[in-house]
Amino acid sequence: MTEQKPNSFRNQPDERGHFGQFGGRYVAETLMPLILDLEQEYTAAKKDPAFDAQFQDLLEHYVGRPSPLYHAERLTEELRKDAPEGKGAEIWFKRDELNHTGAHKINNCIGQILLAIRMGKTRIIAETGAGQHGVATATVCARFGLPCVVYMGKTDVERQAPNVFRMKLLGAEIVPVTSGAATLKDAMNEALRDWVANVHDTFYIIGTAAGPHPYPELVRDFQSVIGKEAREQMQKRTGRLPDLLVAAIGGGSNAIGLFHPFLDDPDVNMLGVEAAGHGLDKKHAASLAGGFPGILHGNKTYLLQDEDGQIAEAHSISAGLDYPGIGPEHAWLKETGRVEYTSVTDDEALSAFQLLCRTEGIIPALEPSHAIAAIVKRAKEMDRDQIILANLCGRGDKDIFTVADALGVEM
Amino acid sequence: MTRFQSAFKPDRAALVCFITAGDGDTAANLDALVEGGADVIELGMPFTDPMADGPAIQKANLRSLAKGTKTADVLAMAKAFRERHPDIPLVLMGYANPMVRRGPEWFADRLEEVGADGVICVDLAPEEDPDLGPALRAKGISPIRLATPTTDDKRLPKVLEGSSGFLYYVSVAGITGKQQAAIDSIEANVTRIKKQTDLPIAVGFGVRTPQQAEAIAKVADGVVVGSAFIDIVGEHGENAPQHLRELTASLAKAVHNARKG
Ligand SMILES: Cc1ncc(COP(=O)(O)O)c(C=O)c1O
Numbered sequence: 001m002t003e004q005k006p007n008s009f010r011n012q013p014d015e016r017g018h019f020g021q022f023g024g025r026y027v028a029e030t031l032m033p034l035i036l037d038l039e040q041e042y043t044a045a046k047k048d049p050a051f052d053a054q055f056q057d058l059l060e061h062y063v064g065r066p067s068p069l070y071h072a073e074r075l076t077e078e079l080r081k082d083a084p085e086g087k088g089a090e091i092w093f094k095r096d097e098l099n100h101t102g103a104h105k106i107n108n109c110i111g112q113i114l115l116a117i118r119m120g121k122t123r124i125i126a127e128t129g130a131g132q133h134g135v136a137t138a139t140v141c142a143r144f145g146l147p148c149v150v151y152m153g154k155t156d157v158e159r160q161a162p163n164v165f166r167m168k169l170l171g172a173e174i175v176p177v178t179s180g181a182a183t184l185k186d187a188m189n190e191a192l193r194d195w196v197a198n199v200h201d202t203f204y205i206i207g208t209a210a211g212p213h214p215y216p217e218l219v220r221d222f223q224s225v226i227g228k229e230a231r232e233q234m235q236k237r238t239g240r241l242p243d244l245l246v247a248a249i250g251g252g253s254n255a256i257g258l259f260h261p262f263l264d265d266p267d268v269n270m271l272g273v274e275a276a277g278h279g280l281d282k283k284h285a286a287s288l289a290g291g292f293p294g295i296l297h298g299n300k301t302y303l304l305q306d307e308d309g310q311i312a313e314a315h316s317i318s319a320g321l322d323y324p325g326i327g328p329e330h331a332w333l334k335e336t337g338r339v340e341y342t343s344v345t346d347d348e349a350l351s352a353f354q355l356l357c358r359t360e361g362i363i364p365a366l367e368p369s370h371a372i373a374a375i376v377k378r379a380k381e382m383d384r385d386q387i388i389l390a391n392l393c394g395r396g397d398k399d400i401f402t403v404a405d406a407l408g409v410e411m
Numbered sequence: 412m413t414r415f416q417s418a419f420k421p422d423r424a425a426l427v428c429f430i431t432a433g434d435g436d437t438a439a440n441l442d443a444l445v446e447g448g449a450d451v452i453e454l455g456m457p458f459t460d461p462m463a464d465g466p467a468i469q470k471a472n473l474r475s476l477a478k479g480t481k482t483a484d485v486l487a488m489a490k491a492f493r494e495r496h497p498d499i500p501l502v503l504m505g506y507a508n509p510m511v512r513r514g515p516e517w518f519a520d521r522l523e524e525v526g527a528d529g530v531i532c533v534d535l536a537p538e539e540d541p542d543l544g545p546a547l548r549a550k551g552i553s554p555i556r557l558a559t560p561t562t563d564d565k566r567l568p569k570v571l572e573g574s575s576g577f578l579y580y581v582s583v584a585g586i587t588g589k590q591q592a593a594i595d596s597i598e599a600n601v602t603r604i605k606k607q608t609d610l611p612i613a614v615g616f617g618v619r620t621p622q623q624a625e626a627i628a629k630v631a632d633g634v635v636v637g638s639a640f641i642d643i644v645g646e647h648g649e650n651a652p653q654h655l656r657e658l659t660a661s662l663a664k665a666v667h668n669a670r671k672g
Contacts, residue, residue, distance in 0.1 A: 030559040189462040197585035295507040308482040309512030
């Protein structure tokens with residue numbers, strides 16, 4: 001563990017699992033004892049060098065870490081073309097799309113399945129939106145020989161067909177969820193219902209830095225490998241730290257994984273990018289920009305909701321960002337002002353997707369395409385010698401059908 | 412004497428009936444439950460994401476919201492109920508977000524105004540009591556907590572602390588609906604919990620028939636029935652009251668007479 005200063009941004013949550021007023025443990029009583037067990041087990045695992053050794057070993061030899069840090073020179077040059085004189089920051093990517101299974105999600109799944117095994121659980125459940133977390137969970141379940149049930153909204157089952165088939169190949173059972181808008185929020189409700197009914201043998205691998213304490217903390221810790229590596233790699237390559245970190249936010253796990261190790265570096269600015277869908281005045285998934293604090297899925301955080309506290313349906317072209325809430329640590333980081341948050345529409349993300357394909361030969365997932373779209377706007381406001389580091393948290397193979405459809409191409 | 416104290420009598424168990432507000436003709440449905448012999452009413456506040464509920468109550472929540480039920484409507488239904496039935500304890504049951512949306516004090520003030528007696532907030536663990544509990548207690552409204560098969564003796568004091576009215580023992584680790592617990596396990600758990608509290612214990616989840624209700628009424632202070640009523644409302648819509656009255660009457664008879672002979 002790194003040293004923590006008293007006024008550090010890195011010593012959340014408190015012992016009750018709160019990040020300022022956010023976070024907490026808002027679950028049905030049936031789950032409370034289990035959540036308390038998990039907290040205890042995680043605390044013990046953190047202190048156990050054998051746990052960390054196994055985690056690191058799997059990250060290196062199974063996931064393929066460290067992921068590269070890549071200087072995107074052609075994208076940098078492209079954006080400089082319409083930047084004012086002397087402007088146009090250097091753009092770098094942390095390439096977590098090169099991980100086994102194609103996204104950052106696997107980092108967290110490795111950590112959680114090791115915890116599940118430590119706790120003697122014999123059955124794994126998960127929710128998934130884009131299917132990346134579902135694939136990553138199915139992958140680690142295959143790797144450790146545990147049965148896996150993945151809850152996925154029916155809408156997402158349809159728009160992420162390749163991932164559904166992948167999960168099946170990996171031996172997982174997929175349960176399409178039809179309640180509500182049949183997307184990620186509804187999948188999470190259904191996973192919680194399964195969990196309540198199977199507490200004795202089941203471990204719920206939550207896919208983002210949200211849910212009841214200790215999930216936001218442990219997911220963050222497992223994903224922080226992204227930021228720790230990036231910090232070291234950047235210092236080694238450039239002798240300095242980046243000026244701005246950028247990451248897309250669904251629940252916020254890839255973003256907090258990148259940001260957290262830099263939170264106490266005062267010169268490093270951070271930008272979280274939410275999905276503005278059709279626009280902030282229409283249907284979107286930007287809970288910080290358009291939501292209010294509330295309670296859902298075990299934590300207090302910003303939620304898209306009406307004046308009666310009914311949860312709104314989110315919309316994003318990116319299934320992985322299509323969620324009406326956000327991890328509680330981001331809610332807190334927004335309120336403290338440490339991290340800036342912005343949002344990007346479906347159309348802007350689609351253009352950024354194509355831009356990266358053509359300038360760098362990298363097909364990004366639609367989720368990090370939101371981060372890239374934010375960079376397009378920011379880079380030209382920053383000096384040429386400044387550095388933007390973005391998390392390229394997933395590859396776009398899963399999205400080519402969605403993108404073709406949006407571009408009016410028949411496949 | 413509070414309404415809860417009159418409802419939970421020492422010599423016979425009480426029948427606690429749950430329906431979702433705004434699903435069907437709520438006033439008529441509630442009257443039917445009372446006419447049938449309900450001792451306590453739990454009125455469900457609809458929520459978009461009822462994650463501790465099974466398909467029947469999920470659908471009831473969505474049917475109610477689809478009809479446009481607002482928090483103000485639920486409160487108006489509660490108020491009208493209190494005016495028609497001054498003596499029956501009324502509990503609002505639901506999820507935290509709609510309850511705290513305008514602040515806990517706002518909610519507690521409204522409950523006091525409408526004459527509600529208690530609140531069951533499914534996803535507000537005792538650990539998060541500050542979000543609602545103090546505001547309710549300040550207005551004399553009972554926070555009613557849930558204990559479950561996973562709530563062991565060590566944890567029970569946490570659940571009991573700051574709660575009043577009665578304790579709701581959820582007999583199965585699961586969601587609302589059709590599964591039911593074995594009576595032996597219910598009896599053992601009620602006995603276990605009784606060692607730590609004088610609050611009446613009402614047992615629910617999966618209770619649908621007079622036979623089940625009778626067995627529970629022999630070992631607990633109250634029997635909670637929900638999904639069975641919700642199914643009737645779902646099936647019969649506006650014609651539900653007559654069917655609700657019949658089921659309630661048979662349940663009430665079973666519950667009230669369970670300990671005689
Ligand atoms: C590639 C990718 N990026 C981002 C996300 C959003 O999740 P988070 O905000 O937790 O990183 C997802 C979720 O499915 C994803 O698949």
